[in-house]
Amino acid sequence: MRFLFVNHIQNARQSLKSNRMRSVLTMLGITIGVASITTILALSGGAGQVVSSQIDALGGNIAVIRPGAESETPLQDLAQFPTAQHFAASTLTENDLAVVRAIPNVTAVAPMMILSGAVKAETSAPVNTAIVATTPELAEISDLEIQDGQFLDPNLSPYTAIIGPQLSVDIFGTEQSIGKTITVRGQKFTVIGILKRENNPINYNGVDFDGAAIISQDAGRALNQGVVQIQQVNVQTDTVANLDQAIIDINKALLKNHLGEADFSVLSGDQIAQPTNRLFSAIAGTTTAIAAISLLVGGIGIMNIMLVSVAERTREIGIRKALGASNSDIVAQFLIESLALSIGGGISGYVIGYLVALAISTLLPFFPIFNWEIGVIAIVVSLVIGTLFGLYPAIRASRKDPIDALRQYD
Amino acid sequence: MPKTKTEPVIVLKDLKKRFGIGDAEHYAIDGINLTIRKGEFIAIMGPSGCGKTTLLNILGLLDSKIEGEYELEERSVASLSARRQARIRSQQIGFIFQSFNLVTRLNVIDNVALPLVYKGTTQLNRLKQASAILHNFHLGEREYYMPYQLSGGQMQRVAIARALVNDPSIILADEPTGNLDSHSSHIIMEELSDLHKRGNTIIMVTHNPRLTTYASRVITMLDGRIDTDTGAPTRLEDLNTKRPLGKVSKKRRSKSRRKKEVKA
Numbered sequence: 307m308r309f310l311f312v313n314h315i316q317n318a319r320q321s322l323k324s325n326r327m328r329s330v331l332t333m334l335g336i337t338i339g340v341a342s343i344t345t346i347l348a349l350s351g352g353a354g355q356v357v358s359s360q361i362d363a364l365g366g367n368i369a370v371i372r373p374g375a376e377s378e379t380p381l382q383d384l385a386q387f388p389t390a391q392h393f394a395a396s397t398l399t400e401n402d403l404a405v406v407r408a409i410p411n412v413t414a415v416a417p418m419m420i421l422s423g424a425v426k427a428e429t430s431a432p433v434n435t436a437i438v439a440t441t442p443e444l445a446e447i448s449d450l451e452i453q454d455g456q457f458l459d460p461n462l463s464p465y466t467a468i469i470g471p472q473l474s475v476d477i478f479g480t481e482q483s484i485g486k487t488i489t490v491r492g493q494k495f496t497v498i499g500i501l502k503r504e505n506n507p508i509n510y511n512g513v514d515f516d517g518a519a520i521i522s523q524d525a526g527r528a529l530n531q532g533v534v535q536i537q538q539v540n541v542q543t544d545t546v547a548n549l550d551q552a553i554i555d556i557n558k559a560l561l562k563n564h565l566g567e568a569d570f571s572v573l574s575g576d577q578i579a580q581p582t583n584r585l586f587s588a589i590a591g592t593t594t595a596i597a598a599i600s601l602l603v604g605g606i607g608i609m610n611i612m613l614v615s616v617a618e619r620t621r622e623i624g625i626r627k628a629l630g631a632s633n634s635d636i637v638a639q640f641l642i643e644s645l646a647l648s649i650g651g652g653i654s655g656y657v658i659g660y661l662v663a664l665a666i667s668t669l670l671p672f673f674p675i676f677n678w679e680i681g682v683i684a685i686v687v688s689l690v691i692g693t694l695f696g697l698y699p700a701i702r703a704s705r706k707d708p709i710d711a712l713r714q715y716d
Numbered sequence: 717m718p719k720t721k722t723e724p725v726i727v728l729k730d731l732k733k734r735f736g737i738g739d740a741e742h743y744a745i746d747g748i749n750l751t752i753r754k755g756e757f758i759a760i761m762g763p764s765g766c767g768k769t770t771l772l773n774i775l776g777l778l779d780s781k782i783e784g785e786y787e788l789e790e791r792s793v794a795s796l797s798a799r800r801q802a803r804i805r806s807q808q809i810g811f812i813f814q815s816f817n818l819v820t821r822l823n824v825i826d827n828v829a830l831p832l833v834y835k836g837t838t839q840l841n842r843l844k845q846a847s848a849i850l851h852n853f854h855l856g857e858r859e860y861y862m863p864y865q866l867s868g869g870q871m872q873r874v875a876i877a878r879a880l881v882n883d884p885s886i887i888l889a890d891e892p893t894g895n896l897d898s899h900s901s902h903i904i905m906e907e908l909s910d911l912h913k914r915g916n917t918i919i920m921v922t923h924n925p926r927l928t929t930y931a932s933r934v935i936t937m938l939d940g941r942i943d944t945d946t947g948a949p950t951r952l953e954d955l956n957t958k959r960p961l962g963k964v965s966k967k968r969r970s971k972s973r974r975k976k977e978v979k980a
Contacts, residue, residue: 313833324821622819628778629878630806630834632799708778712817 310635311642318643321615322650329647332611335604336651336691337658340684342597344659347683349666350590351675356506358576366546368447369553369574370510371406371539371560373397397569398536405559406541411548412556416444416540418511419526425469425519426489427477435473436518437490439526439534447540448511455484455499457520464524467495471503472516488519491529495521507671510578511538549574601687604651605695612644612699623703624711636704637697644696645689652688656681724790725886725917726752726775731784733770733940744770746940747784752919754885757912759928760921762937768921769814769890771937775919776809776888777801806834810884812892816871818863824874825850825859831882849877852907869900876904880911887911889920893927905930 322329373396398417407415419439424432442458444450450457457468467488474483474497486497507514527534543552553572560570616623623636631639663674733745744767752758760768773779774786777793780801786793788804796804805811810831818827828846837845850859853873863871872895879887887908893901909930912918920931928934936943 310833310836312839321821621817622821625817625819626830626834627802628776628805628811628813628817629831630802630809630882632802632834634799635802635834709773712778712813 310638314639314642315646317639318646321643322646325615328611329650332607332647333651333654335607336601336648336688337604337655339597339601339604339691340652340655340688341659341662342600343594343687344656344680344684345663345666345674346590346593346597347680348660348663348674348676349670349672350586351677351680352663352667352672353586353670355675356509356672366575367543367549368578369541369543369549369556369572370578371398371402371541371556371570371572373537373570375568375571396535396537397564398539400534400536402560402563402570403536403539405563406539406556409552409555409559411543411545411552412541413544414443414447414540414542416441416447417523417534417536418444418513418538418540419523419530419535420513420537421490421526421529423491425473425477428487428489433473433476436513437526437529438513438518438520439523439529440520441523443542444520444540447542448509448515450515451502453500453502454482455497457499458522460522462498463496464522464528465493465495466498466522468499468501468520469497470501470514470516470518472514473519474500476517490519490521493525493529495519495525505671511540601691605648605691608644608647608692609695609699611647612640612696613702615643616640616699616703619703620706620711620714623706624708624714627706627708628712633704636706637700640700640703641693641696644699645692648688648692648696649685652684652691655688656684659684722754724751725754725788726750727785727787729785729787731771731774731782731786733767733774733779733782743940745774745782748940748942750935750942750945752917754917755912755915757909757918757930757932758920759931759934760919760937761923761925761928761934762943766937767940768937772888772890772919772921775886776811777805802834806831807882808885810879810882810887812876812879812887812889814890814894816863816868816875816895818871818875818878820863822863823859824855824861824863824866827863827874828878828881830878835882845881846877849881850874853877853903869896872896873900873904876907880907885916887916887918887920889918891922892920893922893924901927 400417403415403417406412417440421437421439422434423437424434425437426432438444440458442460445452445457452468453471455468458466467490469483469488471481474481477483477488478486481500483497483500487494488497489495501515501520504516507516521529523534541552541556543549553574556572560572561568564570626636626639660674660676667673728748728750731745731748731750732743735742735744746767748771760771762768770779774782777788777796780793793801819830822830825843825846828850829842832842832845847856847859850856853876855870855873855877858866858870858874863874866874872892876889876892879889889908892908893904896904905927908918908920912930912932918931920927922928933946935945
């Protein structure tokens with residue numbers, strides 16, 4: 307039986323080689339399908355990894371408080387139109403900040419109030435960007451480095467700003483813009499620092515700091531009609547071991563503040579990256595469905611070609627049967643041939659998929675992920691397609707009557 | 717005079733094969749009773765359409781939709797599974813077809829080695845055995861030719877080599893020399909009678925009355941029935957093939973004729 311299997315493989319190779327053009331075109335269907343799946347999985351995996359690796363890099367002693375309870379149906383939420391609820395004010399207040407600061411082992415608390423708006427310099431057109439009103443502790447928690455100048459300082463005037471290098475280039479045409487003035491909502495700010503370029507637009511803060519302006523919390527309050535709207539609070543504890551206890555304490559304290567209503571969530575580790583990951587997995591899921599359609603079409607292509615091949619080789623089937631091939635031998639012969647087509651397509655699709663992913667990643671801020679799961683998925687998908695669509699032609703071949711088959715002239 | 721009767725290999729009892737239904741119903745085989753014993757060399761003759769090839773297909777287990785009874789080596793064929801029948805075809809029956817029936821996309825040696833694949837022989841042994849038998853048929857230098865590169869006679873010799881490579885006990889030949897010149901015919905028939913002498917059972921359909929001289933028993937068919945049958949030989953000596961006298965090869969005959977003419 308083992309020899310027979312080897313022989314079937316040789317046979318398949320030989321027969322595919324003799325119809326090279328046809329085999330390549332048939333494989334192409336599977337190649338495209340597997341390539342798109344590989345690309346999607348590699349890129350979405352890479353994107354997810356970016357966020358979680360950042361959290362790892364931060365040392366694991368960071369927790370994030372976000373307004374609103376965690377949704378139990380995150381994927382459905384993605385498909386929903388924004389309702390009035392989405393525009394409600396954030397449930398986190400300055401009062402909450404004070405409570406969190408008082409919790410033992412909490413070393414730093416940085417609120418982030420993200421105001422979107424136009425940043426204008428005197429001479430250039432306004433640039434719409436994220437304006438983050440926060441406290442000096444953000445630099446420490448989120449590891450923001452200064453390239454030039456300094457970060458926020460409570461001793462300075464509240465109307466000072468730190469801007470990202472890209473924003474600086476966009477509005478001043480240079481990264482050297484210390485001492486210059488930007489205007490936000492009619493209020494002038496003096497630039498006192500330029501951030502170091504991070505090239506990291508996807509992060510758990512939800513802000514691309516390369517293009518953002520950072521102002522003090524007081525200035526933020528003044529720009530927002532005297533109300534502080536906190537979208538996120540980053541909390542740092544002294545050690546990793548104390549983080550869990552701190553999270554419990556934060557939850558307790560905030561619940562008390564919010565009169566027992568859990569309209570906030572305290573996240574740590576992988577949980578922080580989940581909303582980003584969910585978005586990517588939703589995108590990946592949709593595109594995978596489209597790739598599945600191309601795989602289906604590829605599979606139908608294999609079935610079609612195998613049926614042609616069976617019809618062409620009717621006489622050969624008759625000869626083989628007369629020489630002692632059983633029905634299962636014939637099934638195995640044709641099934642292995644269709645499997646060779648689909649696996650060949652799968653392997654080339656896997657390789658091409660990664661080439662495409664690498665090419666796309668030059669335009670993106672992250673690299674595709676390399677792991678064995680994607681390889682296994684590519685192989686399993688092509689195996690399933692080959693079997694599924696090769697079985698019918700193979701069974702049809704094996705059912706041929708040897709005498710009729712021998713009578714057919716080729 | 718010692719009377720010998722070898723054990724029967726093939727027993728047919730009132731065998732019928734029907735084609736078509738209703739008004740078009742037609743019996744290609746219409747009640748054949750036949751016992752073929754081990755070691756017989758049978759030539760089946762008869763006009764076209766008398767059911768010779770159909771009978772051969774039934775004997776070779778290619779056609780199992782039959783009425784009546786067919787016992788192969790004391791087992792009723794009707795009771796055998798399709799897989800078992802395939803194994804018998806692989807290990808006990810060698811087919812030689814009217815047309816060559818080579819697999820066109822395989823080279824000569826792979827074609828010859830094909831039956832060994834289903835017997836489970838390793839590739840090296842397959843090629844060795846195929847090569848050996850091709851040498852016997854003077855096709856040693858043609859091993860890696862493709863079938864379309866051979867003459868009709870060579871193709872038929874390859875087909876016969878393929879039928880014999882498994883060393884089958886029963887050889888079914890449908891006009892094995894129909895497409896060969898007399899020289900090649902001679903080689904093939906010599907090979908067949910060699911096999912016969914080694915104890916193989918050979919059943920050959922032919923139109924050529926000359927070839928019946930190789931056979932130990934001649935059956936003529938007419939309209940799906942056995943018309944005449946020389947019967948199973950009762951004496952041991954009769955099991956041996958008779959050699960036709962004189963030279964068979966037309967070439968040699970014409971050559972010698974030419975020599976005579978030259979002398980004259």
